[in-house]
Amino acid sequence: MNDVVPGYANFDEILFSPAYAAECLEISTRALRSFEDEEGVEVRRKSRGTVSARVYTPADLFKIASIRRSKGLTRTLHRPLILSTFIQKGGTAKTTTSVNFAMYLGFKGLRVLVVDNDPQGDATSMFGYDPDLTEEEVIEAGLSADRFVKGSLGNVIGISSLFPAMPLADVVKKPFGEFGPHLLPAEIGLEDMEIALSAANNADFRYAHFFNKGRKGELKQADLSCYDVILIDNAPSGSLMTRNSMVASDMVLCPIRMDKFSCRALERLAGRLNTFAEEYQRCPQVAAIPTMFVKNRPRAIAHIAKISEMFPGNVTDSKLFQSEDYGKALEVGLPLLAWQSASENSAGALRQVFGELLDRLLEIR
Ligand SMILES: Nc1ncnc2c1ncn2[C@@H]1O[C@H](COP(=O)(O)OP(=O)(O)OP(=O)(O)O)[C@@H](O)[C@H]1O
Numbered sequence: 001m002n003d004v005v006p007g008y009a010n011f012d013e014i015l016f017s018p019a020y021a022a023e024c025l026e027i028s029t030r031a032l033r034s035f036e037d038e039e040g041v042e043v044r045r046k047s048r049g050t051v052s053a054r055v056y057t058p059a060d061l062f063k064i065a066s067i068r069r070s071k072g073l074t075r076t077l078h079r080p081l082i083l084s085t086f087i088q089k090g091g092t093a094k095t096t097t098s099v100n101f102a103m104y105l106g107f108k109g110l111r112v113l114v115v116d117n118d119p120q121g122d123a124t125s126m127f128g129y130d131p132d133l134t135e136e137e138v139i140e141a142g143l144s145a146d147r148f149v150k151g152s153l154g155n156v157i158g159i160s161s162l163f164p165a166m167p168l169a170d171v172v173k174k175p176f177g178e179f180g181p182h183l184l185p186a187e188i189g190l191e192d193m194e195i196a197l198s199a200a201n202n203a204d205f206r207y208a209h210f211f212n213k214g215r216k217g218e219l220k221q222a223d224l225s226c227y228d229v230i231l232i233d234n235a236p237s238g239s240l241m242t243r244n245s246m247v248a249s250d251m252v253l254c255p256i257r258m259d260k261f262s263c264r265a266l267e268r269l270a271g272r273l274n275t276f277a278e279e280y281q282r283c284p285q286v287a288a289i290p291t292m293f294v295k296n297r298p299r300a301i302a303h304i305a306k307i308s309e310m311f312p313g314n315v316t317d318s319k320l321f322q323s324e325d326y327g328k329a330l331e332v333g334l335p336l337l338a339w340q341s342a343s344e345n346s347a348g349a350l351r352q353v354f355g356e357l358l359d360r361l362l363e364i365r
């Protein structure tokens with residue numbers, strides 16, 4: 001692929017410096033270098049003046065993370081987990097959280113499948129795929145044929161004749177190679193999932209059933225047994241699709257803005273989860289994440305106090321700050337954590353929040 005289409009980056013040409021690579025893996029540059037030497041990891045070199053420096057693509061880093069894992073140098077979960085990003089309020093950074101958390105977990109050596117459960121396909125776009133382009137348009141635009149999105153969860157789950165059956169292997173995308181996060185993309189046809197679910201038996205449990213069987217390797221068309229985390233990105237609507245996602249989940253990630261409406265949405269979610277617990281005798285944990293936080297604004301601080309009261313112990317101590325970096329990363333077609341120019345205020349805060357979330361995931365038995 002080349003740079004013909006603005007907003008779509010060629011991930012194989014994203015080259016991180018050793019310092020940024022080490023930051024992603026959260027190890028020292030020295031540890032990174034000696035690890036490469038010991039394990040005979042080959043990375044590219046780029047000449048800078050008279051010297052040639054090591055450079056890393058995101059795919060290189062995910063591969064290094066996976067080798068580190070195989071050597072027992074990373075932390076592992078007690079069991080595979082399913083997470084949903086959801087809050088019934090638009091534009092609170094749900095998709096930003098899903099995509100970047102998947103990147104973060106990948107850098108920690110965990111295998112992640114992001115499921116785009118929003119027919120808008122924003123997670124799909126954030127990973128560099130335009131679900132609106134036809135195959136011809138993808139090629140005409142100078143993008144590699146792999147960027148063409150064909151099929152979604154609907155085609156893999158085998159739920160209705162509205163979706164022709166397709167094996168996961170034909171639908172799944174691997175934007176950063178085998179060891180980076182994988183993506184089960186969305187396209188507009190996924191809208192029909194709502195109809196398919198409403199006609200299905202046991203409608204609330206269709207996703208749970210699919211993911212559980214897939215994780216046990218019991219589905220020929222969708223072997224999900226290699227994934228540590230399945231992370232489902234949801235639309236802001238209260239639909240059968242989002243309900244299915246939550247029923248299937250161990251934890252719901254709720255990024256919330258510090259305004260009245262987001263807080264109200266969180267309040268409603270709390271109510272909904274109580275009903276859940278009664279109906280299903282199970283209920284996902286909640287992790288509320290303050291987003292687009294503006295420092296020193298008294299109202300924002302009051303909102304934090306309110307949500308902490310609603311979900312005691314379940315609000316991250318770290319916050320995601322309002323930053324132009326998110327928009328800029330989108331413009332260059334990269335998830336923020338793959339954009340080397342991101343500042344401490346954006347990428348640094350993401351890593352802190354995700355560190356807290358990972359600590360929580362590591363506790364789940
Ligand atoms: N901390 C932040 N500071 C500034 N802009 C942000 C921040 N986080 C996300 N954004 C921007 O806000 C917009 C909405 O983010 P995103 O798409 O992740 O929200 P969403 O909750 O998934 O939206 P929807 O409800 O439509 O699914 C995007 O343009 C994103 O780049």
Ligand SMILES: [Mg+2]
Pocket residue numbers: 094095096118122123234235
């Ligand atoms: Mg979204």
